[in-house]
Amino acid sequence: xxxxxxxxxxxxxxxxxxxxxxxxxxxxxxxxxxxxxxxxxxxxxxxxxxxxxxxxxxxxxxxxxxxxxxxxxxxxxxxxxxxxxxxxxxxxxxxxxxxxxxxxxxxxxxxxxxxxxxxxxxxxxxxxxxxxxxxxxxxxxxxxxxxxxxxxxxxxxxxxxxxxxx
Amino acid sequence: xxxxxxxxxxxxxxxxxxxxxxxxxxxxxxxxxxxxxxxxxxxxxxxxxxxxxxxxxxxxxxxxxxxxxxxxxxxxxxxxxxxxxxxxxxxxxxxxxxxxxxxxxxxxxxxxxxxxxxxxxxxxxxxxxxxxxxxxxxxxxxxxxxxxxxxxxxxxxxxxxxxxxxxxxxxxxxxxxxxxxxxxxxxxxxxxxxxxxxxxxxxxxxxxxxxxxxxxxxxxxxxxxxxxxxxxxxxxxxxxxxxxxxxxxxxxx
Numbered sequence: 001x002x003x004x005x006x007x008x009x010x011x012x013x014x015x016x017x018x019x020x021x022x023x024x025x026x027x028x029x030x031x032x033x034x035x036x037x038x039x040x041x042x043x044x045x046x047x048x049x050x051x052x053x054x055x056x057x058x059x060x061x062x063x064x065x066x067x068x069x070x071x072x073x074x075x076x077x078x079x080x081x082x083x084x085x086x087x088x089x090x091x092x093x094x095x096x097x098x099x100x101x102x103x104x105x106x107x108x109x110x111x112x113x114x115x116x117x118x119x120x121x122x123x124x125x126x127x128x129x130x131x132x133x134x135x136x137x138x139x140x141x142x143x144x145x146x147x148x149x150x151x152x153x154x155x156x157x158x159x160x161x162x163x164x165x166x
Numbered sequence: 167x168x169x170x171x172x173x174x175x176x177x178x179x180x181x182x183x184x185x186x187x188x189x190x191x192x193x194x195x196x197x198x199x200x201x202x203x204x205x206x207x208x209x210x211x212x213x214x215x216x217x218x219x220x221x222x223x224x225x226x227x228x229x230x231x232x233x234x235x236x237x238x239x240x241x242x243x244x245x246x247x248x249x250x251x252x253x254x255x256x257x258x259x260x261x262x263x264x265x266x267x268x269x270x271x272x273x274x275x276x277x278x279x280x281x282x283x284x285x286x287x288x289x290x291x292x293x294x295x296x297x298x299x300x301x302x303x304x305x306x307x308x309x310x311x312x313x314x315x316x317x318x319x320x321x322x323x324x325x326x327x328x329x330x331x332x333x334x335x336x337x338x339x340x341x342x343x344x345x346x347x348x349x350x351x352x353x354x355x356x357x358x359x360x361x362x363x364x365x366x367x368x369x370x371x372x373x374x375x376x377x378x379x380x381x382x383x384x385x386x387x388x389x390x391x392x393x394x395x396x397x398x399x400x401x402x403x404x405x406x407x408x409x410x411x412x413x414x415x416x417x418x419x
Contacts, residue, residue, distance in 0.1 A: 144174060
């Protein structure tokens with residue numbers, strides 16, 4: 001009972017991360033479902049008392065990367081991503097949030113994952129490194145590049161909105 | 167100040183609040199001399215805040231039943247009971263989910279979210295045999311001090327022995343806006359109640375008692391300024407109201 005309750009308690013965070021990672025609610029829940037099924041099938045590999053959340057994020061990372069590799073989904077890496085239709089700003093907070101969701105999808109996947117695990121899910125750098133199976137130095141450099149890239153993307157959309165308003 | 171060069175790695179750790187306090191103070195001082203770096207750090211922090219604003223609403227959505235099912239592929243008896251309770255809650259929230267849409271960026275009304283979150287937290291932890299609380303009633307003073315610090319406002323578990331319930335302890339939970347406290351009580355028959363306390367209402371309001379029934383879990387909830395309370399238990403409504411009234415009287419003597 002204990003173990004299952006622990007997994008259920010993690011579902012909201014898994015959903016939040018997957019939503020931000022994929023940018024699509026239905027696809028995100030598919031990813032969460034795959035993650036839960038995979039986790040239960042490998043339950044004996046989880047050491048009780050170790051960090052369940054980081055372990056679940058690691059499973060999700062592997063599934064997500066495999067999906068992309070197998071070409072199930074198209075991921076955009078460059079600046080040739082389709083642009084969002086321009087809209088007049090309505091309410092600044094909603095606009096900011098929408099811009100962010102769109103900008104995230106234009107970050108390379110490995111930068112997006114680090115940005116979200118650290119900035120949204122608040123994993124420590126060590127936990128993020130473990131979840132992604134990379135050295136901590138790689139986490140730091142991806143974080144640095146991701147933040148710079150996101151800043152540039154958001155500055156770009158801001159400029160675009162200003163132009164529209166004028 | 168310790169003269170150590172500022173590495174970019176440390177600036178990120180500073181922005182993410184991952185530095186130990188001594189070094190954090192060093193960086194705070196150093197950044198006063200470097201407005202360019204201070205601006206960069208502020209921009210990174212702003213990105214983290216934006217991420218929360220954009221996606222924290224997901225935490226508040228009811229969990230789709232298919233995900234609950236996936237998490238209990240090989241249910242044990244207790245898990246089955248819990249999962250059934252939580253799945254029921256998910257179904258109950260479907261209408262709200264559809265109406266709010268997938269990317270609802272507006273805040274969910276506190277009075278709609280409060281009883282559901284409290285009932286889920288109750289279903290998860292009241293069934294817990296070995297670790298129902300993080301800090302036990304034997305450390306009550308520590309419990310109150312710790313939760314007050316995390317919620318940013320004084321909270322303390324009411325004494326409910328007059329209505330037959332003794333404090334088991336409490337725990338910290340993630341709410342949609344920040345930390346939330348849960349106190350657990352138990353009577354001599356092992357019947358459990360939980361009091362869920364959140365301190366993050368944006369506008370100060372006061373409400374009368376409201377009642378919500380989430381499967382077998384009844385919830386009395388009310389707002390008091392920036393605090394929201396929800397008392398959950400599998401009790402008859404009248405019995406639960408008796409306890410809720412006792413809680414309310416102690417909080418508002």
